Amino acid sequence: MKGQNANRGNPQKNGHRRSNSRYNNQNGHLATDDGTDRLLYLVTKSIGKKVTVTITNGARYQGLLLSADLSSQGTSPLSVVIMHPTQVSKGLISEKSNIDENEVPEKLIIQSKDLIDLEVAEVDLNDSSRQTPQPEVVPPPQPSQQAQPASKNQPEFKTDSDISGRFQLKERELQRWVPEDDNNPVLSLDDDAFGSNNGQWDQFKVNEEKFGVEASYDEHLYTTRINTTASDYQERLAKAERLAKEIEGQTTSDRHILEERGIQVDDSGMDEEDKYSGVDRRGDELMAALRNASISSDASSSLRASSPGKYVPPRQRAAQYHNDPAIISSSAASKSKATAASPAPATETDATSSVQEKEAGTSKAQLAKPDSIPAKPQVPQHNESFRLNAQSEINSLREFSANFKIPHKMPQDLLPILSKDKLKQDEILKKQQETQRQKLAKEQAALQPPVQANSQQTPAQKKKADTAKAAFKLNPKAVAFTPSNKHVPLSPNPPKANFHRSPNNPSPRISNSRPYSGSGSSAGSNSSSRRHHQISPAEFFGGADRIPTKESQEKKAADFKFAFSLFITTKKNHQAKGAKTPVAYERTFKTPPTWDSNFDDTHDKLFPSVESLSKGPGMIIPSSQFIPSPLMGNPNVPAGYPAPNGSKFPMSPHQQQAVAAAIHFQQQQQFHAAMLYQQQFPGGVPPGQPPMPMYPGGEPPFMPPGGFMPPPGGFVPGGSPVNANLMMGQGSPYSGGNHHNYNNHHNGNGRRYNQNSSKRGGHN
Amino acid sequence: MSDSWKSQLNIPERDTRPQTEDVSNTKGKSFEDFNLKRELLMGIFEAGFEKPSPIQEESIPMALAGRDILARAKNGTGKTASFVIPSLQQIKPKVSKIQALILVPTRELALQTSQVVRTLGKHLGVQCMVTTGGTLLRDDIMRLNDPVHVLVGTPGRVLDLAARSIADFSECPLFVMDEADKMLSREFKGIIEQILAFFPATRQSLLFSATFPLAVKSFMDQHLSKPYEINLMDELTLRGISQFYAFVEEKQKLHCLNTLFSKLQINQSIIFCNSTNRVELLAKKITELGYSCYYSHAKMPQQARNKVFHEFRQGKVRNLVCSDLLTRGIDIQAVNVVINFDFPKTAETYLHRIGRSGRFGHLGLAINLMSWNDRYSLYKIEQELGTEIKPIPATIDRNLYVAENDGAIPRPFKIEELPKGNETVHKKAGYEYKGQPELPGQGPVAGQPPLQQGAPGQVPLPQGQPMQYYQGVPQGVPQGVPQGVPQGYPYQQYPPQFNGYPPQQFNGQFQQAPPPQKQ
Structure with missing residues (x-):
């Protein structure tokens, strides 16, 4: 191959090259210097492969590509040699040919001027599917990068480990660094940890004094300038001031938002790597655990009651029985009374x-x-x-x-x-x-x-x-x-x-x-x-x-006739009130959309009972309730915002289902995390929070979490088809291709989560 | 098309340092192939860009075609310009609305990104505003009274502004996230989604990052429409960077660092520590050792952070000690050595850290000071990145990380070149942009002071200053850091030159840097 010449190759038409390479499909851009490299690469890869050549008279030959010449002679620089050619189709134009039609030579040389099309049947472009046409051309400084991707044809966007692939590196003896000279005084970072390091060290001053570093920073190099010459400047300023105060006065539980508002957040346990650089992988496991936990408890709390043998937390049974989330709230709300009464001396x-x-x-x-x-x-x-x-x-x-x-x-x-x-x-x-x-x-x-x-x-x-x-x-x-x-x-x-x-x-x-x-x-x-x-x-x-009498029975019968009529009762009530306004009939029900939600699960599957969480859009989540748990992460529902979709929660359950489809999964999950958290720590219902419907304050202290918050593993076997289906239907960020994993982890994670949170509950 | 406008351009000195195929392996397009506005092209060329890098080649046409993009490409291969150029191309400067939002995870990165927008778009009359925490919210509200076309910011502040409709995204067609994997991690994701809700459904989204440790499929499915996926990585680590570890005891670390300072030929270095305390302590120690050094971490006041960031980018200090605050995205071409004084926890942090050197396919060095406790982190990260980190040799071939002609290393931007704020609007100073240029080459750049082409040392140094900066060093003269050590300092015993370490010595051991590719 005269590949070297290719670097200086003329711009050339390349439309006659076909392959499955991505670059060739966009062949408009190959008519450049660099395209020659690519052609060279492809031709190199094609050598030894079965090719079909079409020549100018229309005849097509098939054979092994033996060699190719990319040197520039004439307009089209590609000449090829094929071995053991067989004629596939005859020329359209019957003109005099050098080749005897019946007898083709062992090696057929096709000059570039005759070549119309070169088709390579199965060219193995190894790496070109990964869009690096020339991986072997330049050796990397590290000799260890022969890693192949685990799955080449995976259509999904690859994660880092997909790319680094199966690179196996064993633990090995590390080679200790030896200081070359021991004469030096031992330098140590913590020399004066207790000395002068009290934060007064002014880096700008020191660097200026010692090294003459002068600052030239001007924020207008980066951002726009405030127009101080505007006629209504003072007015604007006051308005901006007011707005800023309002915004900064909002409460939120989100650490990042707090940080951006200039509020000191207690970030113990978070270093700056967590905050600014690292991507929290625990999300994977944790979300899976949460998800599983939510599935097991939700499946029971949701009114579907899918499997009869499944444990139903006692608090949720009433709801299931009455099919009404309000009952959940009420039954939960009265629980404290029950607690007081239960140890009655008997x-x-x-x-x-x-x-x-x-x-x-x-x-x-x-x-x-x-x-x-x-x-x-x-x-x-x-x-x-x-x-x-x-x-x-x-x-x-x-x-x-x-x-x-x-x-x-x-x-x-x-x-x-x-x-x-x-x-x-x-x-x-x-x-x-x-x-x-x-x-x-x-x-x-x-x-x-x-x-x-x-x-x-x-x-x-x-x-x-x-x-x-x-x-x-x-x-x-x-x-x-x-x-x-x-x-x-x-x-x-x-x-x-x-x-x-x-x-x-x-x-x-x-x-x-x-x-x-x-x-x-x-x-x-x-x-x-x-x-x-x-x-x-x-x-x-x-x-x-x-004890019923005749009259009462008759009255009852009459009631039966009319009391269930919406119109009659409404009218009656209206008249009873003596209002002058026209009677307004309420809508008795709303229907949910009949189409399938195609990406996320509905609210009631993800939450035990969001309906009862009468959280308005302006509701403030006291941040301290959730933040301390790194497991929970931040409930990223910055509460101070009017929800973009309008207020979500005051809607009817049916509407919520519809909306839930539109809300992103993460939000739900965060939210759910918050719910779980509160379920675990009933004692800590934050002030300003409406009583948590499921497990409000005053939970009897001797009630172990397991009593009402079952460890998910106990009731939903990891491999149960119900569970798996639920998970698959949810389109979780992590479920793609991974959900088996979660099932495996299901038991362990779920339980660990419970333990952790109950421990944390103790700190509340 | 007449090319006469090109001759008027203020093109900076060519960066002739060798480049790896991380950036040179292109299809051979040029910026002119993208049918960009001339004013944008002028900005691009004047920024010193010659031809698009692979990621730019791939993403710019797709972005201009209106597709959503999810792209990954290695650190420092031109991702920022990959989304800034199409953004600027699609912006109509005469429409006084926010037409592009660029979200980044840290404030410094927001500054830097904004600066790229302003540099590339300086002939377009595009107003780019930064909004991050740590600044007066009131000021940002005031700024939004005036036309802003591109908003660069961190999610928290942007959400605060959007929620009050102070920043109006209802007609903003373009949503961009840099460091998308971080932006989609748990702490940001909820905010991002809330911000997205303020955008029209027809928006275009561009997501870029070098790392994607977790699948982002769910976000893609929900918020991107038919995203065009670009994956220009078949390996994670940059080819131009040589990685070594130095296995030391904790108390030896500073000693080891000092040795490195004395032996390495450092243009600029970034040293990463894992805690803010250690950052400050180490910075102090380094100044005591006689090297200029700034530090930065998130607990500092934002003004100080900005100042540090700015001065370091301008090359005024040689070393920067920082936390992971500056791990992602920070682009300082002159940094050729990154030292992990403390080893990071996650692979993507490691990758982004070492990616601070070897920008745009150039050469760089990454040295990890490891203690016994870090060894498993090392194995893990090697595993995840598919690369092996070698022990540090007695001497490191300078060809692995030192460019001969370091005078040509581009500064982030020429201070005197940039319009300051939108002073053109308010003060009628500097250049005046009036929509389309009347004549090619006349309008936009008129009034700009001509750039001193190739003049090294644009930042004048005080006379008698012991520290030498790379800008002032004559080409070809190796410049040892210890030259800057004040007189009488014990470490002067180190030879200032590196004659004792001929490169040939290591030819067998290390791969020579690939020769510059001649196109």
Whole structure:
């Protein structure tokens, strides 16, 4: 090859070269000096390859490219030699040719003047796909750069490690630097660390004195000049001053914004590399962890309730049940009350107190009211606590069955079911009759609807309390199965079910507040069957005054006819108010867009309940709440700004879904981070913040985070298809090609995150 | 097209230092191929640009075609001009609106970028304003009362201005991010997205960086439309930079540094420390050793930071000790040695740090002082960058990092060349630009003092000054740093010349710098 000549090559037409090289596709720019280099490179790469040559008369030959001549002779400098040519197609113009049509020589020389097109079938341009056509031409100073990219044809934008590729470098012995002369006084940086280094060292002064360095800085070399000659200068100045004050007066949680506003930020733990140079890779892991955490908790909190077996944090069950985020808030808000009430002194004596006592003093009964029913054991949905509790649960069930007395006359048809053995049946009957007297006495009390009781105690409680008192002989051993071992410190006594405040009870199960929750699962159907026989109308309807009469029923029927009509009720209310304005009918519902959001997940998947976060656009997030956690990063929702999309949060949930599609993922995640954080630290609800709906302040101190914030790994197995799907659908910045990784890390990261944050919570 | 305007240009002395193929491996386009405005071309040539670098070749036509761009190219290969030139080309100076926003992560980089805009666009009548923290917000609000075409700033301040509609981006067609990987990291991303919300949906976005440690796909998908991806890197490290480590004990570091000072032929050096305390301490020590030295870190007042940055760029001090504040983007052509006094944590920091030397394909030296604790960081970074860092030899071939004719190293800008502020608007001083030039070569540059072509030492040094600056050194005379050491200082025992280290000695060990490519 006469490649050297190519450097001085004439501008030449290059349109006849075809290859898959990117540079050649833009062949307009090759008609320059430098294009010759490229041609040379391509030709070099093509040698030995199968080529198809078209010559001026239209004939095409195929063969191996043996050599090429790029030296400039005439207009087109490329002459080629091909080996073992075969004629692919004959010339269009039948003119006299040097070549015998039937007999082509072994080597065919095609001069540049005859060459029209040279087509290389499979040219391997190795590096040209990476856009460096000449990587081997100039050796780098370091001999170690033969790194190949891991995946050449990867269409995605490469990250640094994609480029550095598989370069393997082992740890090695480092070669110690040896000072050449030991005569020098030992210089050390921390010589005077405690001496003169108090920040008074003026670099400008010293450098000017010692080295004559003079400053010539003028900001107008860089930025525009303020027009001080304008007629309204003072006016403008005042306005600018005011605006600046306003802006600087805003609060934000974002460190960078604070820094730019000239506010000293506590950046302990962040050095300037983190701030100005490095890219935080932890984002990857952390976001994955957060994401997984959010998926597991969101999946349950979101109203979809995708998988029935999944653990649902107790606080979120009510919401799920009612399908209403407002309930989440309210149930959460009342929790503090529940906390106060739950350790109420309740002893077994209450439960076993005699009938006489109860008849004598209703006040006493109120005190003792529902305490006699053993708390239901934690339902074994929680994998970890399940195993621990299972055995004790079985044991206590056994004991319960031993002590249990059926509180009313045993229906005869039940006997054979309970026991086939005649002897045993008798025994059961006998046992039962022993308790009959007690029961009868109790019923007398129950059947007289006590007016005072109604005033102070809701009928439902009353009913349940009565049921309980009459029905059960308390099994003290039932304590053994506490809802979870974490809840053990509730009290040394049997945890008393307090139906009255069921949604707020720390016990997740009881909080379900099912109407029939009077009987524990352990009580079985026997006890519940009693109600059908023996409940008085007052009991049934929850009070004597509520027993339906004919009139009330008629009224109800009328209500049923009209009360659900939006128009009628609105009109009625309007008239009732006596307003003069025309009646305004509200829109009852709004429909979300029916198209799929194509890039991000909807709000409610990412957040447990953003809806209830009634954060206005001008809402200020007290920064200190979130900043100290490097894991959390900054919630980059600078709160002081009117959200560009208009206010996001006061919208209906449906609207939010639509908007969520438009909001960027990161924002959501940051936001979610904040939510999680607050969930973890209920004690630290910042002032000015509306009570956090999910886990507001006043969380019982003995509630471990795990009680309501399940470690994600426990409930969403890393590899579960649900999880994977969720993740894939979210278009996270990190999920592209990586999400397997996250699944793998899922357990560990999620849990570590929880631990870390709970630790931090302690500092709050 | 008549080329007569070219003869009027104030083209600075040619930088004849050899260049690596990091910048020379082009397709051979010229700036004139891009159909740029003549005034812009004039600015480009007067800035000393001769032909586009590979990244400029790739990105300028695409950017002019209106495409979104996500580009990566090595440090110091001309990324800034890659987005400044198309920005300036698309700006209509007669429209008094912000027509381009350039976001950068640090204030100094904002200054520098603004200065590039002003240098390249000086014949265009384009007003470029810097807005960063550390300055009076009031002043920036005042500045925005007057027409501003290009806004260069840091995200926090820009968001503050945009949120109050003080800076109006509603019709701003161009959104540019330099150091895009940093800008898309967690601390900035949320701000960036909020800023983007103030832009019209039809905006064009240009994203540039040398490093992308994390995938930015999600941002691309959401905020860029069909971005044209440019990846001009098949390796991460610059070819012109030789990297060495010196494995020392912590307490030996200063001693080692002093030895380096005495042995290396330093044009200008940047020394990186990991904490602000150490920055100050080391700077003080270096001045005590007899070398002029400034320091800069983020805890200093912005005025002092700007001053340090400016003076160092002007070549007034030889050494700069700094934190990672100045790791990214800072372009000082005269820096030929970077010393990592403390080893960085992340690979991209390392890469950007060493990229402060060897600008625009020139040669440079990166020396890492390593302590025992840093060794795993070293392995990790080597791994991530795919490069091996060698132990420092007893002597370092000066051909690896010293340019023979260092008089031609371009200064960032000629102070006397630049219009100061928009004084042309307010004071009618300096050159007057009236839209299109009446005659080629007449309008815009009239009134500009002619540049003293090739005059070295534009910044006059005080007489009797012991320190010598490269500008004043006759060509070809090796200039040892110890020459600047005051009389009587013990380190004068070092030979000021480097005769004892003939380059041939290392031919076997080190790759010679590639000869300048003749085109």
